[in-house]
Amino acid sequence: MKVGIVGCGAIGSEVAKAASAMDGIEAVWLFDIDPDAAAHLRHLPRAHVAKTAGELVAKADLVIEAANKGVVQTVIRDALAAGKKTMLMTIGALADDALREELVGLAKKTGGKMYLPSGAVMGVDGVKAAAEADLKSVTLVTTKPPAGLDKKTDRWTLLFSGPAREAVQKFPKNVNVAATLSLAGLGFDQTHVQVAIDPLATRNSHKVIIEGGFGRARIEVENLPSPTNPATSYLASLSAIALLRRIVSPIEIGA
Numbered sequence: 001m002k003v004g005i006v007g008c009g010a011i012g013s014e015v016a017k018a019a020s021a022m023d024g025i026e027a028v029w030l031f032d033i034d035p036d037a038a039a040h041l042r043h044l045p046r047a048h049v050a051k052t053a054g055e056l057v058a059k060a061d062l063v064i065e066a067a068n069k070g071v072v073q074t075v076i077r078d079a080l081a082a083g084k085k086t087m088l089m090t091i092g093a094l095a096d097d098a099l100r101e102e103l104v105g106l107a108k109k110t111g112g113k114m115y116l117p118s119g120a121v122m123g124v125d126g127v128k129a130a131a132e133a134d135l136k137s138v139t140l141v142t143t144k145p146p147a148g149l150d151k152k153t154d155r156w157t158l159l160f161s162g163p164a165r166e167a168v169q170k171f172p173k174n175v176n177v178a179a180t181l182s183l184a185g186l187g188f189d190q191t192h193v194q195v196a197i198d199p200l201a202t203r204n205s206h207k208v209i210i211e212g213g214f215g216r217a218r219i220e221v222e223n224l225p226s227p228t229n230p231a232t233s234y235l236a237s238l239s240a241i242a243l244l245r246r247i248v249s250p251i252e253i254g255a
């Protein structure tokens, strides 16, 4: 498989390094609007720098977005229109109902596909399995150190409690995780989100509480930042790499 990565920042660079060493991947095409960001990965085995996003879409079988919503609206749309496989990191872009429906419609029409990695949260496999029968509730509790949400306080404080649709508007830094869980389970209106700040917290944590016909589950992750972008959890890059390995591997594990 030939892979194209649009956006060579924290996530794109880590995915590029892993992809260039992965069995089943014959080429890794790279594009970034900052030419230096792509050029510093040029030395990787099987890596090629594309001159434009259009060249990358033409060359790749799977187009990975690791940039922003604008790239989802343009490059991912073009890739799906061409019937390509795609992988999105800016999953918050799909909280926009009109954009999501348009991209899903394109994929249906052309045979393209959108892969959405679990990103910075754990438990997405459980939410998906639970959604097959009588999923009753999905709650995401995100806790950050106050500085992570540009706040100052010496007390644990609940900043928000409400539906994911409102959370993604009020907390853009939290949008990807809330969107991923919503899409995996009950949608943006039925997924409940709480956002808290804790002066004793040293890491961003996401707790997912699921109830349904299967029983009840609680999954919590305390994330470390990516080595190259403190705003991005390292787990997000790892989940994209794991999903890529799953796509090219002869064996699939997990829901």
Ligand SMILES: NC(=O)c1ccc[n+]([C@@H]2O[C@H](COP(=O)([O-])OP(=O)(O)OC[C@H]3O[C@@H](n4cnc5c(N)ncnc54)[C@H](O)[C@@H]3O)[C@@H](O)[C@H]2O)c1
Binding pocket: 006, 007, 008, 009, 010, 011, 012, 031, 032, 033, 034, 037, 053, 066, 067, 068, 069, 070, 071, 089, 090, 091, 117, 118, 119, 120, 121, 176, 177, 180, 229, 231, 232, 233, 236
């Ligand atoms: N799904 C998740 O859980 C999750 C977790 C963390 C981050 N993310 C999202 O993943 C995306 C990438 O995160 P990151 O930490 O790697 O960001 P980053 O800022 O480190 O890198 C983004 C790169 O995209 C490039 N870029 C911007 N516009 C571009 C364009 N039009 N064409 C090509 N390249 C372009 C930038 O130059 C930069 O190199 C962000 O949208 C972020 O919100 C998702």
